[in-house]
Amino acid sequence: xxxxxxxRPNQAELHGRDVRxxxxxxxxxxxxxxxxxxxxxxxxxxxxxxLVKGLPAISWExxxxxxxxxxxxxxxxxxxxxxxxxxxxxxxxxxxxxxxGGIWLAEYAGDGRMARTLRASIATLxxxxxxxxxxxxxxxxxxKLKLGTSLLAGxxxxxxxxxxxxxxxxxxxxxxxxxxxEDGAIALGLSRWQTIWKxxxxxxxxxxxxxxxxxxxxxAGEAPPILMTAAIxxxxxxxSLGWETLKKPVANLPYHLAEGYRQGGVIPEKIIWGxxxxxxxxxxTINLFAIVIRTRARKKAGW
Amino acid sequence: MVAVASPVKHAxxxxxxxxxxxxxxxxxxxxxxxxxxxxxxxxxxxxxxxSSFLRCLNxxxxxxxxxxxxGKFEVAGMDPYAKNADLMRLRRAVxxxxxxxxxxxxxxxxxxxxxPSLHYGIKGSTLEGMVEETLKRAALxxxxxxxxxxxxxxxxxxxxxxxxxxxxxxxxPEILLMDEPxxxxxxxxxGKIEDLISELSKDYTVLIVTHNLQQAHRVSSQLAxxxxxxxxxxGDTEAVFESAQSEVTRDxxxxxxx
Numbered sequence: 298x299x300x301x302x303x304x305r306p307n308q309a310e311l312h313g314r315d316v317r318x319x320x321x322x323x324x325x326x327x328x329x330x331x332x333x334x335x336x337x338x339x340x341x342x343x344x345x346x347x348l349v350k351g352l353p354a355i356s357w358e359x360x361x362x363x364x365x366x367x368x369x370x371x372x373x374x375x376x377x378x379x380x381x382x383x384x385x386x387x388x389x390x391x392x393x394x395x396x397x398g399g400i401w402l403a404e405y406a407g408d409g410r411m412a413r414t415l416r417a418s419i420a421t422l423x424x425x426x427x428x429x430x431x432x433x434x435x436x437x438x439x440x441k442l443k444l445g446t447s448l449l450a451g452x453x454x455x456x457x458x459x460x461x462x463x464x465x466x467x468x469x470x471x472x473x474x475x476x477x478x479e480d481g482a483i484a485l486g487l488s489r490w491q492t493i494w495k496x497x498x499x500x501x502x503x504x505x506x507x508x509x510x511x512x513x514x515x516x517a518g519e520a521p522p523i524l525m526t527a528a529i530x531x532x533x534x535x536x537s538l539g540w541e542t543l544k545k546p547v548a549n550l551p552y553h554l555a556e557g558y559r560q561g562g563v564i565p566e567k568i569i570w571g572x573x574x575x576x577x578x579x580x581x582t583i584n585l586f587a588i589v590i591r592t593r594a595r596k597k598a599g600w
Numbered sequence: 601m602v603a604v605a606s607p608v609k610h611a612x613x614x615x616x617x618x619x620x621x622x623x624x625x626x627x628x629x630x631x632x633x634x635x636x637x638x639x640x641x642x643x644x645x646x647x648x649x650x651s652s653f654l655r656c657l658n659x660x661x662x663x664x665x666x667x668x669x670x671g672k673f674e675v676a677g678m679d680p681y682a683k684n685a686d687l688m689r690l691r692r693a694v695x696x697x698x699x700x701x702x703x704x705x706x707x708x709x710x711x712x713x714x715x716p717s718l719h720y721g722i723k724g725s726t727l728e729g730m731v732e733e734t735l736k737r738a739a740l741x742x743x744x745x746x747x748x749x750x751x752x753x754x755x756x757x758x759x760x761x762x763x764x765x766x767x768x769x770x771x772x773p774e775i776l777l778m779d780e781p782x783x784x785x786x787x788x789x790x791g792k793i794e795d796l797i798s799e800l801s802k803d804y805t806v807l808i809v810t811h812n813l814q815q816a817h818r819v820s821s822q823l824a825x826x827x828x829x830x831x832x833x834x835g836d837t838e839a840v841f842e843s844a845q846s847e848v849t850r851d852x853x854x855x856x857x858x
Contacts (some may be wrong), residue, residue, distance in 0.1 A: 477702040481764070484660060484698075485715040485771055486691035495714060500705045598705035598751055 347574050354571025363533050368557075368564050373572055375532040379547035380579060383451055383527065384517040390456035391463050391513055396505070398460065399467020404493055422461035428521035430458040435525040446546045451527025455516045466508025470501040502594045510587035514580045520551040528552035550576040610674075611636040611775050611805035612657060617671035619652055619829075621664065626652050628829045630671070634822060639797060639806040641820030641837065643813060645857065648826040650809045654777050656680075657807070658694040659687055676774045692719060695768035697778040701760035703752035703767070708735075708744050711752045711763055712770045719771060730770060738766035739796055758789025765796065776800065778808040782815065794819050813853065817841060825849045 306314070358372060365371030402419075406412035434454030444450040474497050482492040498505070516522070532548035554572050557564045612634040619627035627649045634640040642650040652661065657675050661667040673680050676693040703711050712731045716722045722730060731748070735741040740762040744755070752763055761781060768776065778797070782790040797806055797819045810816050816823060816837065823837040825844075833840060833849045844850045851857060 475702070477698060477700060478704060480660065480663065480698065481702040481704065481767075483663065484658060484691055484696040485767065486688045487715065487718060488688055491718055495718065496704055596751075597707070598753070 344577075347570065347577055350567075350570035351572075351574025354567045355574055359571055360575065364531055368531060368568070373550070373553070373568075373575060375534065375536075376548045376550050376553040376572070377575060377579065378536060379532070379549035380517055380551070380576070382448060382542075382547055383455060383523065383549055384513060384583070386448065386452035387455040387459060387516050388509075388513045390452055391459040391516075392509065394456070394460045395463025395509065395512075396467055398464035399471060399505070400493055400498070402464060403468040403471035404489075404497070419461045419464055423465055426521070427458055427519045428524070430454055431522045431524050431526060433457070434522060439526050445544060446525070446527060446529070447544045448527055448547050449543045451523045451547065454522045454526045455519070458519070458522050459512045459516045462512045463509050466512065467501075467505050470504025470508060471497055473504060474500045499594075500598065503591045503598075506587055506591050506594065510584060514583045517583075518551055518576060518580055520555045523549065523552060524555075530556045550579065609636045610634060611676060612640075612807065613672075613674040614653075614656070615672040617653065617656060617669070617673070619649070619656060619661065619670075620666075620668045622666040626829050627656070630826075630829075630831045632824060632831055632834065634805060634807055636805050637801060637803065638822055639801045639808060639820040640822040640824060641816035642807065642809045642824045642826060643811070643816050643852075644826035644832075645852070646811075649829040650824075650826040651779050653826070653831075654696075654779055654807060654809050657775075657777060658691050658696055659685075660696065662687075692771050693773050694775045694777060695771060695773035697761070697764055697768060697776065697781045699780045700784045701757055701764050703755070703760050703763050705751065705753055707749045708752050708755070708763060709748040712767050715767065716770045716772075734766040734770045735763075737769055737800075738762045739792060740766055756789070758785050758792060761785060761789065761793060762796070765793070769800075773804070775805045775807065778806065780809050780811060783811065790815070813855075825852065827852070 362372035438450040482496040529546040610633045614632040617630040823840045824834040
C-alpha cells in the first residue's frame, strides 16, 4: 500500500474499474459465442445441403453399380473403387516415410542449423498448394519416369503431398510426450531405439494416428494432385486386380465431381449431389475408423 | 607391503568429480563413497548439486546439452565414463527413481514387463511371476492385482511411485538412485516409500537425494551434505546429526538456512 501511496485509487474508482472489466469480458465472450455459432451454422448448412440433395440419389445400388446410359443413370462404383485404391496406396506409402521422418526430426535431428533448415523446408512443403504436387508428379512420375497417367503415379504424387504433413504431425505428437517418460525408459537401460519404438511411439500413438488419417483422407479428397497424374473422368471397366492396374489411370470421386460439374448438363444434378455426399461419407467413414482406433489407444494408455 | 584393510565394500566411489553445465561449474572436486547395501542420503539446499551428482552415476546428465563430467568413478564395478562404457548395462545395474512418478502411459503390467522382456527375453508365465514378485516387493501387489491390465495413469501418485519402484526392481539392479522420490507425495505415501527403502537396503545399495532432513535421518545410515557444488561433509548419519565437523553443516542441520 505504501508503495502506491496517494496514487492508490479509492474504493469507488476500483469498483468502477471492476464493473468496466466485467462488462468488457462479457462483450468479448459474446463475440466469441456468436462467431462460434456462425461457424457451426455454416458447417451445418453445408452438410445439410449435401445431405438433402444427395441422400435421394444414394442407395446400395448407386454405390455398387457401374454408370449406365452415358452416366445419366446407374451408379458410381468405379469412382468409389478408384478413390479407395488411391487412398490405400497413399496410406501404405505415407505411413513408413511419414513416421520415420517424424521420428528422425523429433529424436535425432537436434536443433542445429541443418535441422532447422530441414524443418522449415518440410513446413513449406506441407503448406504448398496441392496443384504444385500435381505438376511435379506429372513432370517426374508421369513423364520422366515414364509411369504414364496411372494409379502408381497417383500414389506417388499423393504420398508426396501427404508425407511432409505427416512428418510434422508425427514430430509434434512425439515432442508432446513428457520428457520424464523418456527419462524413465532411458534410466531402465533401454536403447535409444527401444525407447522411441516401445515407449515414445505408443505414448504418442493417438496423435500420430490423428495426423496420419486426417492427412490421408484429405489427400483422398484432393483433385489437383491426381488431375494430371492418375485421374480419368469416368470408367465403366470391371477391375481385374494385378500389375496392370497399377499402370492404368483411375476414375475417382473428387475428379469425377470436378469434371462432371464442369461439363455441366451431362450428368443429372441428382447424381452429382449423390457423388458429393458419397465423397463426404467416404472421408467421414475413414475418420470414424481413426477415431475408434484412437479412442482405444487412448483408453489403453489412460490419457 | 602393508595390507590396507578395507572393512567396508563400496558400491559407488567417485573421486575429484567436476561437472559443468556449459560455463556453470555445478560440482567442484567431489569425493564420495557409498557403502554397499546401505542407504546413503544426500542433502543440501536447492541447487547444491546433489541431484546433479546422482545423475552423474547413471549418466543421465548426458541428456542435458552442454553437460561435461570429469573425475574417476566406480559404480557397480563399472566405470561409467570409460570410452567403451556400455550405458545400457550401466543403467540395468543402476536403477533410478525420479522426483515425479513417471509411469509409462500403458498398463500396470506392461510398465513392469517392458524392460525385463526387452533385456532378458523373459516371456509368458515367468514374466507374469516376475511382475507379481516385483509388485510384492514394492508393496503394491494387493492394491493392483485385480487391475494389472488397467492404465498405470489411473493409479494415485503414491501408487505410481511404487509402480516405478517395482519397474526399476524388475530390471534387477544393484544400486538404486532416488532423486527426491517423495517430494510429490502426501505424508502417508511418503511413509510407505520410506518403509520400502529400509526394507530394500537389505539387498540393494540405495542413494537417496532428499530435501527432508527428518527423512534423511529416518532412512539413511550414511549422510552426505552438499553445498554450492561441494561435498562439505560425509559420514554416519547419526554422527553427522549429533556432531557435524563443519559449521556450515551444523547450521544447515539446525535449520539456520535451507
